[in-house]
Amino acid sequence: MLDRIRIVLIGTSHPGNIGGATRAMRNMGLDDLALVAPRCDPKDREAYSRASGANSLVDAARVHDQLEEAVADCTLVVGASARSRHLPWPLIGPRALAESLPTALAPAQSRVALVFGREDTGLTNAELQRCHRHVHIPTNPDFSSLNLAAAVQVLAYECRQAWLATREAAPAADDDAAQPFGVAWDNPPASHADMERFFAHLERTLTTLEFHDPDNPRQLMARLRRLFLRAHLDSMEMNILRGILGTMDKRLRDTAPAPRDGE
């Protein structure tokens, strides 16, 4: 389970935090690190100093330009978030998140990304809207800004606790099926890349339909993203929705406005 949990750090400014994050990861048995557009040299001396022996994780970290690339193969994407956002999103605590992971990671092809934002400004709304869930580490309201490596430490610790709990529990059932909802599921979850293709398709179709105006988007796509990410689509649901959009596209293409009365 732990080998299919990826830590994704976006726009990190301080190499010491990358090092601290890798040490926290290795301590807890995680080893998959992706960096998105780091704002520092990830191989700075300070990174290795704080890694304190987890140098191999610093060396192995993949660097991406975009969040999309870093999480394309992930079936559950979780963003670390401060509490209040204009558009509320499903928000869970670290323990509830970790306790859901053995189930989320039961299907063989599943992979989870835990995404952390910039030291100063966190994740952007656009980034948060690419996440199925947001996780919030409860902190003192008067002093709520966690150090980045400390936030990674807390979530990595909870992941390890959850993993240890599964090992203490009885021998695992042969959970081949996806079960993000506490029961054996019939279809594997859709990947992040599938979801992004779906959202792009949905936006195109709604634009053609003139229901959506990209020049005056308001919160439409944000609300639809929130809805469908919250539902955590499986691959067949994804196919059905893409099928509906494709059929609509065809009808919109194949039909012309009927002549109006009097013309």
Place this chain on the structure above:
Amino acid sequence: MLDRIRIVLIGTSHPGNIGGATRAMRNMGLDDLALVAPRCDPKDREAYSRASGANSLVDAARVHDQLEEAVADCTLVVGASARSRHLPWPLIGPRALAESLPTALAPAQSRVALVFGREDTGLTNAELQRCHRHVHIPTNPDFSSLNLAAAVQVLAYECRQAWLATREAAPAADDDAAQPFGVAWDNPPASHADMERFFAHLERTLTTLEFHDPDNPRQLMARLRRLFLRAHLDSMEMNILRGILGTMDKRLRDTAPAPRDGE
């Protein structure tokens, strides 16, 4: 409860770790720090830099020569320990420890100390033998040495979780707002009747679109029901989806099939 938990750091070598520990403490609502025979200047620039705003805790830290002085008034002393010692000692995990604290701190005069050892060698056997219990943070056996500030972070986090749990157990809050997702939501949930009207509308539109054949329904509507019920739609999401369906209906009504090539 949190105001009667003291963090005690023995023989700390790196001022950055003192700063990191104070930041972790303040994040989690702890503010009582004692330093025993530090092997660095606790007010070094690096301490303030890592404290990142928790400077007041660095300034307020009391410095003692001996562990005895630092914990004299404590009713429960817990030492952070690596797992194996010659003499087995009651060893608990961070969660079990934290969950015992509300009880341990119920008496008015009670006070708990969480004691952390040196970066390189931890606590001595003599120091460990002054503790009521030892707490062990489960780590990767191949890479078990936690950074000092990270260890403080994990225990402080668990203390806060346990404290929050006692508050949740207390009289329920006035939950007027819909919050099926762990956060105050922006719109009330759709009613059952709303959902049924939506499903009826969805089925009509998909039938008109010839995506759905009521005479050969297969599992289409069942799967769409499962998806949208699982998402637990709010009233605005419901309005958006009904709006999309209504716009599609209008387009399907207003348009006629274009003449085919060759006809």
